[in-house]
Amino acid sequence: MVVNSLAGQAIDRGLETLRPGGRFVELGKRDIYANKPLLMRPFSRNIAFFGVDVTALLSDPAGLHTGRRLLAEVAERVADGRYRPLPHTVYPAARVGEAFALLQHSRHIGKVVVSLDPQDGPVPVRTRPGPPRLDPDSCYLITGGLSGFGAATARWLADRGARHLALVSRRGADGPEAAAVLSDLAARGVTATPYAADVSDAAAMARVIGALDATGHRLAGVVHAAMTLSDGPLTELSDERIRAVLAPKMAGAAVLDALTVDHDLALFWLYSSFAAAIGNIHQAAYAGGNLFTEALARRRGRTGPALAVGWGALGDVGHVAREGLAPAMEALGAEPLGPHEALAALGSVAASGTAVTGIGRYDWTRVRSWLPALATPRFSALRPADGELGGNSRQDLLAALADVTADEALETVNRALAEVLARILQTDTARLDPALPLQDYGVDSLMAAELLTTLRQRLDVEIPPMELLQGGVTLTDLARHVLLRLGVRTTDSANG
Template identity: 30%
Template sequence: MNKQLGMFSFLRDISFIGVSVDQKLYLKRGFIRRFFTWMHENCNNGMIKPINLNVFKAEEAEKAFRFMTTGKHIGKIVIRIRDEESNRIAKSGFTSTKKLMVTRKTYFNPNKTYIITGGLGGFGLEFIHWMMFLGARRFVLTSRHGVRTAYQKFILERLSSLGVKLKQFDTKVVVSTHDCNTTEGTKQLLADAQELGPIGGVFHLALVLNDCLLENQTIDKFQETIDSKTKAFENLDKISRELSIDLDYFVVFSSVACGKGNAGQSNYGFANSVCEHICESRRRDGLHGLAIQWGPIGDVGVLAESEINTSLAAVVKQRVNSCLEVMDKLLQSDNSIVSCLVRAKRSVLSGTKESKLVNQVWVALGIDPKTTPNHLTLGEIGMESMFAVELQQGLEREYDIKVTLNDIKNITIGMMKDFEVGKVDEMKSFAEEIKSCRAKLCKVKFIIPSDASIKLNNVTTGRPLYFLPPLEGIFASLEGLAEKIDRPVIGLNWTKEMEKMGSLKEITKYYTQLLKALEPKGDYDIFGHFYGALIAMKLLKKAPVGRAIIIDMLSEIALDDDMITDDYLVEIIMSFISKDLPAVMKAKIRRDTMSKPDVPSKMEKIASELKEFCGKSLVSRDLISLHENSFLVKIN
């Protein structure tokens, strides 16, 4: 260990000479052998004398270390583990060794081969260097694509050049692209590794992340993450057992997402859990198996480039050199699962519990609330799922405010400021409003009907009233009105067949024929709102209409003269579709759609926001198609 030298010692006319031993030992060929021969030749003639010794008994180990710290000794301090036998040729009856508490150190056999899956990743390349300086000399690295980046090539060339300069660090590295997810690929990998030497260990670092909430997850992405972690590890365990390979190390790099949990990583957590069970099974069978649950790592790996602040989650990124230093101890553990993470220092905050909670949010987001606009949501600023989980749990635990993770991200900066000063009721009102809005939206079925008409109320007697379809194509916005009418109300649906119609004239003709089929005698009453009102006006000219009720009619002249722009129609459609959304959500959707370049992307954004807000409870099979049909009105 490098330490500063005290200058007081030089007052005694002593000299200090520094000798770079490693330069002589490693860079000058043949020096070690010549020095070894010279030393042994001169040990018996008195030229080389033993240095001074201060010998302590084994049970005095603590005393020996304390003596060493005083710096008063000259020579070596030696701990006698056991007394030497007087008869040096005795093969039995030797003195037993004292039992001492010691720390085991990790060592890798230079004659054995070590397999590292995902070894070309950021952590893997650092891991190779660490293993090499602890003895390992033969590696097989697996990668789906082989060497692709200049950095990977540079590291491998540097390892090779080190062996040229220093023979004792001569290292063989083989990059394998065999697919360990298959049995055949795993067998071929093990066969290639055994050609370099007996296999000493397997380290499973490979992973594929597809992080998102379960409601937005796809089966393929979910399965891809699980397979990337579990299949290779299962195959390596199974086939190494079948081949009776005695492994010194069988290790998987797991994650605190498995032990502690992390929103959006249920697939990754499950995959690591499977690997950990494999390690437990191996331990029960007397084989080596170790799962290391790492926290976020800062220098290399999948989180290296992400600017996250994990103070709210009570952990911070760990430096890779710290990981490797700790791993020396973890690899010697007798447990099957160990964990390593760095806890964040939490500052002691003063004030109310509301202000403490909100201040943690400010720290987590890394913002100044005084200069941040009140209308921005936590999601727009970039709140991580891990922080959202803690805020969600805090609101539920302390105030009985139950909201989803997506709802947390829709909370605005202004709402957090109000909450900070004690306006808890406003946050509760927001939670209730969201719950009510979600329930209303989930009752709406965004499905293009196959039937030509539908009953909109339960009245069976009286003169029917026929509702023409509104701009959004479904009658959700008119159902409340229909229920209050004391006569049968029948909605004339917009069906998929109508998407092929190229003009308002064809649409009017279709509804004329439909009404004739429903009321052969004519003299029927119709109701039209907005675009439906425009169709009603056309029917008054073409069909035997008795009475027509027209509300907020869309002007045909405005359509023909392009007075109604795409943005105006987007706004109208959004007002119909999102009328039950909270004001905060509406404002956010408007901001998001403004940044989209064209109408299809705007419609897709509105649809995705609705799906994210309602989750899988929303019946949204034809949501985007209904939006597109609304624009057929303007085109036609």
């Protein structure tokens, strides 16, 4: 006997396994509803095919009595042990990820059960930390707070409830953006006081903090956003240029740490850069200064709150926006984040207890193509698996399709999708027929989700799940969908 709930070729293969006189019980409904044809040769062995729809049996008034009788009989046989549980594998809830992986790759026999038995031990639950709560009666100091991303941070703190801000820059209220920033904050009901001081000057910063203490609004938080850039190859950087870059980052962070060590701060944030993790041949001093801030955050974090944030490319405000670098950064795989989105992410991680974090949006495949450092083991968790879509990003694939015919384009995408699907199914690409419906390979909803997620992450192509799961969709159909969303025609102009 074969009890079947699969579709497509699984039905044909199941019929072939029956010996003479065998019975095939079809519980699945997909092929029945699709009115699929059935091979007749296996029936020469005197086998029988039964189509069973239990829901129809229970809803049909004529069959309701029979259905109740059968259910009672099943319950009796379960109770007396004649019907035993199906083969199953039990995972404690703490290992639910392993259970899904087993199910996803069809390595299981029978059912996969997740147990919530208290004897299995506590289930680790990761709560999403909320943004920090700000005290409206306290004061928050922001270096570099009168322009760029520092000013965006000031606005964000104001929206989170801060009502007293101390904004420090070397030019103070005379800065080019200062008047607009102060006016905007005043409109939000915030008392924002500008201070002209060099953050690396310990005496000047001591006077600023002394003035804050005299206002009666205790200092509750510090955000160090001040920075200076002087890009160039290391061989062209003079000692003066290096000092100019290091001073606000290193000396400024050290001064703020020393002057606030006795203050009960709720937050101490140091703005770093992704350049500290991967380096930049034109920003050696800047990368070094940011590494210092991260080391300081780790040390200070042992006794109190401290966080260094390695920012990726930021759009709308700051250096990338000011210099018009957003298109270039995006082409390299580092899509700029808007200040609102970036600071919302900061709010989520600020309460996590980590000392150093990174926030940015990256296409890791594209970034790795020009940044060898990403091939090192420390970045292995960020890199997509080798072999997915032939290692191509959206731009790489578009470049490969630029000078080929429509048929060649379809074949290229077909081949790339086959590699992804073969990895998901854990089979060889040679066994996949592009003209065969995906459901015939046993592609279920979990596998489909993995395939669609890969397309979204690697190619920025969105395909609704129902388009993939509907009956009859083949790899070639999916390849046409991908080409359509990439803006590539699948028919030659010569052919109309």
